[in-house]
Amino acid sequence: MSDRAQRTLQHRHEHMVRYLQAMASHSAEAARGEPLPTEWQQGEDARRDAARPRVLADLRVSDIMRCPDAVPTVTAGTPLLDVARTMARRHAEAMPVTDDDRRVIGVVAESDLLARAATLAGPKGDTGLARLSPKAKVPVEKATVASLMSAPAVTVRPWTTVIEAARTAARARVRQIFVTDHHDRLVGVVTRNELLHALVRDDSAIHDEIVDRVLRELDIPSSRMRVRVRNGVVTLTGALNAARIAALTEAVKRIADVSEVDDLLTEI
Secondary structure: OOHHHHHHHHHHHHHHHHHHHHHHHHHHHHHHOOOOOOHHHHHHHHHHHOOOOOOHHHOEHHHHOEOHHHOOOEOOOOEHHHHHHHHHHHOOOEEEEEOOOOEEEEEEEHHHHHHHHHHHHOHHHOOHHHHHOHHHHOOOOOOEHHHOOEOOOOEEOOOOEHHHHHHHHHHHOOOEEEEEOOOOEEEEEEEHHHHHHHHOOOHHHHHHHHHHHHHHHOOOOHHHEEEEEEOOEEEEEEEEOHHHHHHHHHHHHOOOOOOEEEEEEEEO
16 A cells, blocks of 8 residues: 555544534533533524635535425325325435424334334234334225324534534434524435445545635635545645735645645746
8 A cells, every 4th residue: 555545544534533522522512511512603603604714624414405395295184105205206315394483393203104004904904113103904995194104303503513414313323414503494304325425525526625725715716726626635736926816725735625735836
């Protein structure tokens, strides 16, 4: 293995250690009963962070979530058969249950529907699950989401850090988390895979951040630069003045998952 490959692997190992340490630190604070930031303070932190270079600790759910238009919703009175059809058509594993103001009041999951189907398939519908859950004895054609949904829903805020959202998803053992505002209204959704992808970004994501954010913030035309990323190693080619070369290389080094920067820039 080459020295560069070894450095890349070491960098990614150190990154994962930092991530695990951050999660452990948050758990320790919660166990000690130390107060966590209020929603207002978290919102203020998010607005301040918008002005700083984006690194792993700065990534928020709002940076990666999908808009609410991509999230099919149901109400507590929606028939379960309609929910099953919608899930099958939209390939959804879970759907948020909302009220008339789009406040998330619960979640109905594919696993809930499967458990319901298993109950109905039992002898005379009197399985162990049915005895534990009297509501499950309601005829399926009359059953609604209210008889099956889980409440309260596991949600995060747009300003929640990606690290904390990933921790929440892992702790709750859910594959997607719905995003709500300070009034508990649905504003988006993020999956566990999207959270993990954001924590350890691939080369194309690093490339896009350099081109779309770093060059724009430094007012460097992308047409004057060539950016190549391979296994976390960024190669910069182009012609800039000395001050901008220093600012660019430092900004790229601060990007999460960049293991090394090859500065092939020439001064003008």
